[in-house]
Amino acid sequence: MGGRSLQISLSLIADPRSGDPKSSLPTQSAVAQRPPLSYIADMDKTLHIIGGGMAGSEAAWQAAELGIDVIIHEMRPKVGTFAHQTGLLGEMVCSNSFRSDDDEQNAVGLLHWEMRAANGLIMTVADQHRLPAGGALAVDRDAFAQSVTDALTAHPKISVSYGEVTELPGDGNWIIATGPLTSSDLGAAIASETGSDALAFFDAIAPIVHHDSIDMSKAWMQSRYDKGETEEERTAYLNCPMDRDQYEAFIDALLAAEKTEFHEGETAGYFDGCLPIEVMAERGRETLRFGPMKPVGLTNPHAPEIKAHAVVQLRRDNKLGTLYNIVGFQTKMRYGAQADVFKMIPGLENASFARLGGIHRNTFLNSPTLLDGQMRLRSQPHIRFAGQITGVEGYVESAAMGLLAGRLAAAELSGHRLETPPDTTATGALITHISGGADAKTFQPMNVNFGLFPPVEGLKSGRRGRKDRYKAYTDRAKADWQRWLAS
Numbered sequence: 001m002g003g004r005s006l007q008i009s010l011s012l013i014a015d016p017r018s019g020d021p022k023s024s025l026p027t028q029s030a031v032a033q034r035p036p037l038s039y040i041a042d043m044d045k046t047l048h049i050i051g052g053g054m055a056g057s058e059a060a061w062q063a064a065e066l067g068i069d070v071i072i073h074e075m076r077p078k079v080g081t082f083a084h085q086t087g088l089l090g091e092m093v094c095s096n097s098f099r100s101d102d103d104e105q106n107a108v109g110l111l112h113w114e115m116r117a118a119n120g121l122i123m124t125v126a127d128q129h130r131l132p133a134g135g136a137l138a139v140d141r142d143a144f145a146q147s148v149t150d151a152l153t154a155h156p157k158i159s160v161s162y163g164e165v166t167e168l169p170g171d172g173n174w175i176i177a178t179g180p181l182t183s184s185d186l187g188a189a190i191a192s193e194t195g196s197d198a199l200a201f202f203d204a205i206a207p208i209v210h211h212d213s214i215d216m217s218k219a220w221m222q223s224r225y226d227k228g229e230t231e232e233e234r235t236a237y238l239n240c241p242m243d244r245d246q247y248e249a250f251i252d253a254l255l256a257a258e259k260t261e262f263h264e265g266e267t268a269g270y271f272d273g274c275l276p277i278e279v280m281a282e283r284g285r286e287t288l289r290f291g292p293m294k295p296v297g298l299t300n301p302h303a304p305e306i307k308a309h310a311v312v313q314l315r316r317d318n319k320l321g322t323l324y325n326i327v328g329f330q331t332k333m334r335y336g337a338q339a340d341v342f343k344m345i346p347g348l349e350n351a352s353f354a355r356l357g358g359i360h361r362n363t364f365l366n367s368p369t370l371l372d373g374q375m376r377l378r379s380q381p382h383i384r385f386a387g388q389i390t391g392v393e394g395y396v397e398s399a400a401m402g403l404l405a406g407r408l409a410a411a412e413l414s415g416h417r418l419e420t421p422p423d424t425t426a427t428g429a430l431i432t433h434i435s436g437g438a439d440a441k442t443f444q445p446m447n448v449n450f451g452l453f454p455p456v457e458g459l460k461s462g463r464r465g466r467k468d469r470y471k472a473y474t475d476r477a478k479a480d481w482q483r484w485l486a487s
């Protein structure tokens with residue numbers, strides 16, 4: 001076992017490139033030779049991780065590399081999901097892409113960089129099985145999952161127990177990383193602990209727009225009927241007006257747009273509270289004007305004498321005020337079609353989207369109310385959550401939340417408190433968002449994006465300044481991440 005483990009670790013670090021964190025990852029043997037971290041004291045406490053997907057695999061690797069004994073509880077291949085095809089750990093359920101690998105101009109590329117700098121298993125194996133894909137990091141999915149499985153099963157500190165966990169553990173040290181397709185018994189157990197309102201089984205994501213890309217010479221801030229006690233409340237919504245012709249053209253485009261279908265077995269009553277806008281439009285051309293686009297209680301200060309035929313409202317999506325979601329605009333339109341249709345909205349012609357809309361089968365917690373800053377369930381602090389179930393979205397974000405949960409758990413098991421990384425880093429921006437930065441009432445899963453980062457002062461806003469701004473974000477993040485890793 002030891003020989004096999006060393007062989008796999010060495011193959012994991014093979015990377016011809018230099019000058020970035022990929023080339024300086026420590027080998028498992030190098031980790032063993034490092035002076036022991038002072039906080040690693042108690043070696044007989046075991047960390048149990050439920051789910052061996054993106055997050056669970058990364059969490060296990062991180063904790064094991066810090067000297068903690070880990071047991072991964074994975075239900076596949078004994079119990080399957082509608083999307084997974086194998087019994088392998090770290091299986092990619094759909095696309096084979098980890099998205100942009102640009103660590104200077106893209107927030108997901110920055111997340112790659114941070115995970116590589118932190119000896120991340122998912123990134124290391126992804127680099128090993130990389131396929132040509134332009135600026136994206138795409139991988140050979142089968143070889144990727146096989147290598148993740150080999151690395152974990154060969155690690156002397158990790159064992160895997162195959163079988164479904166159906167109850168919440170009463171004691172011990174646990175991370176739940178069961179993902180968007182958490183099995184129904186465990187989902188029910190989580191819902192009974194958290195309250196069913198705080199656990200969703202579908203996401204209904206309205207598109208989110210970067211505030212600095214909205215044309216405020218057409219849009220204005222006002223709450224319907226000027227409701228609210230304070231000026232901030234009375235101006236909480238951003239409004240985009242449409243005349244009759246613009247509205248009719250918008251409905252035509254909505255009806256004609258290409259849509260995605262649900263996977264078999266994925267549906268089950270999602271229609272109750274969150275109809276996609278195109279379904280509303282199919283029910284009648286006026287339906288949206290009496291629903292999310294109703295024009296009542298609003299006066300356009302740019303043209304006070306003209307009554308808008310319809311109004312699209314956007315609501316602030318984060319404390320920083322850098323992101324706005326389009327209220328009630330969950331959709332099953334394909335991404336390309338969405339961008340085209342939403343840019344027909346006056347004021348959004350040049351909109352830059354932090355994320356596009358969607359409706360998917362997705363089990364996720366209302367993390368802002370349920371989790372503390374250490375990713376622990378407030379009511380059961382021996383249980384952490386990680387991955388997509390915490391309300392992040394995507395392979396990379398899920399793995400990053402696994403990396404963080406694994407390190408936080410390892411530190412706690414060793415009698416040391418590790419602070420979460422600052423919100424100037426990509427990992428820190430995500431955890432800050434899900435554990436309190438996001439509005440709990442409208443919380444929906446989130447991809448990493450620069451709208452989650454505190455602004456860098458003194459830089460030009462808008463499209464023109466974007467390149468410099470993103471470089472400043474990523475430079476600041478890298479320095480802060482290195483400081484956090486050394487803490």
Ligand SMILES: Cc1cc2nc3c(=O)[nH]c(=O)nc-3n(C[C@H](O)[C@H](O)[C@H](O)COP(=O)(O)OP(=O)(O)OC[C@H]3O[C@@H](n4cnc5c(N)ncnc54)[C@H](O)[C@@H]3O)c2cc1C
Pocket residue numbers: 050051052053054055056073074075076081083084091092093094095096097163164165166177178179180181182183186263361386387388389393394395396398399
């Ligand atoms: C249909 C579909 C398509 C997607 N496509 C993409 C995409 O193209 N790109 C992208 O970035 N993201 C995509 N996602 C999101 C993707 O699932 C997540 O990004 C990522 O896989 C989540 O990682 P995770 O570790 O949180 O969950 P997962 O990777 O799903 O891992 C969870 C693991 O927990 C196990 N498990 C569940 N319940 C139990 C239980 N009770 N006991 C024991 N084990 C259990 C599961 O078998 C699974 O192995 C998709 C999701 C779905 C559902």
